[in-house]
Structure formats: structure tokens, C-alpha cells
Amino acid sequence: MHSIGLVVYPGFQTMGLAVASVFEYANLLRGERVYQFRLVSEDGGPVMTSQSFSVNTDRLRDATYDTLIVAGDNDCRLPPASLLDYLREAPDHSRRVAAICTGTFVLAAAGLLDGRRATTHWFHAQAFRKQYPGVQLDEDRIFVVDGPIWTSAGMTAGVDLALAIVEKDFGLATARNVARKLVLHQRRGGGQSQFSALLELDAKSDRVQLALAHATEHLGGDLSVEVLADVARLSPRQFSRVFREETGQSPAKAVERLRVEAARLLMETTRHPIEVIARETGFGDRERMRQAFLRAFGQPPQAIQRTSGVAEPLL
Template identity: 60%
Template sequence: MLTVGFALPPGFQIMGLAPVSAFELANIVAGETLYCIRLLSEHGGAVANSFGVPLETRPLQRQRLDTLIVAGLLSPAPTSTGLLKQIRKSAGVSRRIASVCTGAFLLGEAGLLDGRRVTTHWFYARELQKQFPDAHVEDDRIFIIDGNVWTSAGMSAGVDLALGMIEKDFGVDLSRGVARQLVVHHRRAGGQSQHSALLELDPKSDRIQSALAYARKNLRLPLTVETLAEAAHLSPRQFSRAFRSETGQSPAKAVEQLRVEAARVMIEQSRNTMDEVAVETGFADPERMRRAFLRAFGEPPQVIRRNARRSAV
């Protein structure tokens, strides 16, 4: 049985405990107690969360843990030296240590991020880099594993982090089973973007939303303006005008975003060749895909695959 402790600073954001559900369900799906969960704080006792509701905790310094996960605050704030000392000590004896969202700032204050690739919520990534210049902050990752230190993006990414841990500990089948119980897609790869092309486009009308949904399901097709206009039940001229008005982009640019997003997931999560990924996502050939990746990410697909595999080690 693996003991997973959650270090809770006063005022911690309640979604920082979302990973608890993944570990709880791992026990249920497996039919045995694989994980023991401990809620911890500097002194033990009641600790209020961001809602003002207190939770009972145990003193962190008295625990022997396999994994310590540090919860974050709604916005970064200095932490007591006592809690930082306990986090630092636990990191030295636990198999792994992790943070959810702005919990990365606590790891930084404890001196645990120097020289490591890390992430946090994109909104606070620049501040994290500014405060801890010896860390290598990547602001567009769901979670990152560097040695025994795991860091995740915004609060919901803590679930992806927990699913990644379950997969590492007990295999992909259990992780998928837990994901199904949580009614989420199987965990997003750590290197996957924090941003979604559809969210960025944010169309207002049902017709433009329908066209984008059609495009996302049919990336292998040519997806011309005429094809998308038909899906939206508009003339090509009406569609192009409405699309640009609602999204600020041309249909061609938006389709490229969707293809790049889908291709990146395949590159990070599968063993498909670059030729296969290019065909499946509608780029037709690897060179066109490479140019699109350079425009979108500033890196070619091969570098992104290499980084994803390095993070998974």
C-alpha cells in the first residue's frame, strides 16, 4: 500500500484535493487498498480552504510517505518557514513529490525546483519563472515529470497528474479504469497543451460551432470552405464572413489549429510515425505538418516527441 499525503497550506484552493478522487477510485476499481490518503499541514488540526471550510489534518512532519502532493492557493503567497522545512524534509525521504497548480510556488520556496523542468497554471507561469530563475518553467504543459518532482498546471490538471501516477504505479489498465469512473478521457499526456483550439476560437453561434465540431471529427478530409459551409448550413460567402466575425480567424487558420492540436496529442501519446500522424490529421505529408508545428510551437514534431518521452521516464 502506498501512502499519498496532501500538504495543505492555510487557504488552499479546494480543487487541489481533486486528485484524491482518482486515488480513491483506484482502490475501488482494483478491489483492494492500493493507496492510503493523508491530509496534512504544518501543525495538524483544522485548516481552512479557500471556501473558508476547515478540514482536519495530521502534522506533516510525523508522516512516512510514498508521495507528497502540495496543494496551491488561489494566487501565490508566501508560506510559513515551518511548512517549507517539512516539505523539504519530506521530499528527501519520499519516492516522489508533486504540486497542483500554484503549489509549485511552495516547492520553489522549499528549494526543490532549481534546475528542473516544471509547470504551473499558465496565468502564473511568468511569475514562477521570475521568482525562481533557476527553474525551467514551461507554461503550456498539463504536467511535467523531472526526476522525482511532478508539477501540474491548473487545478483540474491535478487529476491528470494523479492518473499519470496511477499508471506509473499499477499500469495503464487501472489508470484507464479510473478515468472511466471519473467520466473523463484517459489522462492527457503531460506534454499536452493547457490550451484548447476550440476554446481559443470560442464561436458564438450554433452554426459555426457545428462546423468546427465537424472539422474536428473529420480532420483527414480536405475541409474546404465549401465543406465547412455545408456543415454550417450557410453559403460559402456567408460562412466565411460569419466565421471570421465570430473567431477573428479564417477557416483555414482555424482548421490548421485543430490539426496541430490533434497531431501533437498523437505525437506525444502514440508510437505512430510522422507520416502516419500527418495523414491521420489531414496534413497529407510530414513537411507540411512540420511547418505548421514551427508556426504554432516554435519546435518541430520530432523535438516535441522527444520531450514528451523524456518527461515520461
């Protein structure tokens, strides 16, 4: 059995508790208790959350854990020095040490991230870089795994990190089944951006939302202004004007962003060749996709594919 300890301290962000459901459903779907999950704190007993209710915890030093996950808080406050001292030695008795959101600040303060790659909530990335210049921070990642140290971005990214732990322990099929049970729209890979192109477009009218929904469902097809305008039941000229007013960009630019996001996700979760991904996401050929990636990320697709953690693509 794998023992998981979620380390909390006064004022921790309640979203961190969501990881418990990932391990709960891994147990249910496998038909046995493969994970033992515990809330732990330095002294045990009640610990106040960020929403002013308490949760009961076990004393951290009363047991050892295969995996320790440190919760974050809303203000990047550090726990007592005595807890940092304990975490500093955690890799000696835990196979994995992880952090959710601003819990990355805690691991950094304990010295566990020196010279390592890590991520945290994008909102706190600049402050993190200033405080811990010796850490290779990649704020545009859902989660990062560097040896035995795992870190995730903010809020719901903790669930993605927990699913990745399940995948590491019991395989992709189990992780996918847990994600389905939790009714997740998609299981995000660690290399996926913290930002969603569709969310940032933030269309307000039903007509533009309908056109964007059509685009996301038909990325491999014709998404010209004429086609999208027809879906929105507007003339191409009217559609282009309304679209730019609501999103701040042209329909062509928005479609490119959606395609780039979809292509990057495929690179991080499949072993498809770049030519196949370019075709499936509507770029048509690898050179058009390469140019779009350079505009979006400053890197070609091959560079992102190499750092995604997915095995070499099938030929």
C-alpha cells in the same frame, strides 16, 4: 500499499481536493486498497480552504508518505517557513514530491526546483520566472516530471498529474480505467498544451459550433471552407465572414490549429510514426505537418516527440 499525502495550508485552492478521487477509484477498480490517501497539514486539525470551509487534516510529521503532493492557492502565498523547511527534506523520505498549480511556488521556495524543469498555472508563469530564474519553467505543459519532482499546471491539471502517478505505479490500463470512471473526455499527457484550440476559438452561434464539432470529429477528412459551410448551412462566403467575426481567424487557420493540437496529443500518447499521425490528422504528409508545427510551436514534430516522454515510435 502506496501512501499519498496531500499537503494543504490555510487558503489552499479547493480544486486540489479532486486528486483524492483518482486514488479512490484506483483502489475501487483494482479491488484492493493500493493507495492510502491522507489530507495533511503542518499542525493537523481543521484547515480553511479558499472557499471558506474547513477540512480536517492529519499532522504531517506524524507519518511518512511515499508521495507528497503540495496543493496551491489562488494568490501564490507561501506557507510558514517551518513547512518549507520540512518540504526541503521531503525527498529524503518520500519517493515523489509533487505540486499542483501554484504549489510549484512552494516547492521552488523550498529549493526543490533549482536547476529542474517544472510547470505551473499559465496565469502565474511570468511572476514565477521573475521570482525563481533558476528553474526551467515550461508554462505550456499540463504536468512535468523531473526525476522525483512532479509539477502540474493549474486547476484540473492536478487530476492529470494524479492519473500519471497511477499509470507510473500500476500501468496505463489502470489509469485509463480510472479516467473513464471519472468521465474524463480525454486523459491528457504531460506534454500537452494547457490551452485548448477549441476553447480559444469560442464560437458563439450554433452554426459555427456545429462546423467546429464536425471538424474535430473528421480531422482526417476534407475540411475545406465549402464542406464546413455546407455543414453550417451557409454559403462559403457567408460562412467565412461569420466564422472570422466569431473566432477572429479564418476557417483554414482554425482547422490547422485543431489538427496541430490533435497531432501533438497523438505524439504524446502513442508510438505512431510521424507519417501515420500526419495522415490521421489530415495533414496528408509529414512536410505539411512540419510547416504547421513550426508556425504553431516554433519547433518541428520530431523535437516535440523527443521531449514528450513517450518511447520511440514504432516503425
